[in-house]
Amino acid sequence: MIELYDFPRCPFCRKVRITLQEKGIKYKNILVDLNNKEQKKPQFLKLNPSGKVPVLVDGTKIIYESTIINEYLEEKFENPPLLPKNIYKKAKIRMLVEYCEKTFHTHVFSIYKELKLKKTLKINKKLIEHDKTRLDAELKYLNDLLKGSNYLAGRFSLADIAFMPRVLILQYLDIGINSKYKFVLGWVENLKKRDSSKIILEGNDR
Numbered sequence: 001m002i003e004l005y006d007f008p009r010c011p012f013c014r015k016v017r018i019t020l021q022e023k024g025i026k027y028k029n030i031l032v033d034l035n036n037k038e039q040k041k042p043q044f045l046k047l048n049p050s051g052k053v054p055v056l057v058d059g060t061k062i063i064y065e066s067t068i069i070n071e072y073l074e075e076k077f078e079n080p081p082l083l084p085k086n087i088y089k090k091a092k093i094r095m096l097v098e099y100c101e102k103t104f105h106t107h108v109f110s111i112y113k114e115l116k117l118k119k120t121l122k123i124n125k126k127l128i129e130h131d132k133t134r135l136d137a138e139l140k141y142l143n144d145l146l147k148g149s150n151y152l153a154g155r156f157s158l159a160d161i162a163f164m165p166r167v168l169i170l171q172y173l174d175i176g177i178n179s180k181y182k183f184v185l186g187w188v189e190n191l192k193k194r195d196s197s198k199i200i201l202e203g204n205d206r
Helices: 011-022 064-077 087-117 124-143 158-173 182-192 196-203
Strands: 001-008 027-031 057-058 061-064
Touching: 001 011, 011 064, 011 158, 011 196, 027 182, 057 064, 061 064, 064 158, 064 196, 087 124, 124 182, 158 182, 158 196, 182 196
Parallel strands: 001 027
Antiparallel strands: 001 057, 057 061
């Protein structure tokens, strides 16, 4: 059976869990407690020398980095497909995933860290406003992409899965996603209707 080394609140882990659920893949979940630095212990570093979750173990095969894991799952378990066959359409989805990971996530996580992870330290309101300004431009870009479409690339894909943990957390925090982004709001509602959204919406680990 496939094993997933996982931490519940990690958006990269959630991204892989969403893919596993969307494809109906049975797996064993193994908790890596980041709060206790278990990802830095020698036994975990044997799986991933970078000391990061998630890590997927499929028999003797070890795969890490969430985007690579999701593409591995897509190629091994073809149905339901989460990438198109057309190479250009596939490239466009990969670009969206990259945009999510390298740009969108940076500002979402920065806000999340200030509002949810700082238990006793003073919240940096100036930093939050900076990130909200950046997110505003990013949400406008997504809103334009979603005109006339239920999902980012027409059909539900790995691009939507990459954004799913981030946009649902933004909505939970009541940050950024408002009525001027009506296509983003519609997309978020479509994401929330999927059973896999329960990984985020019904967790007590947000």
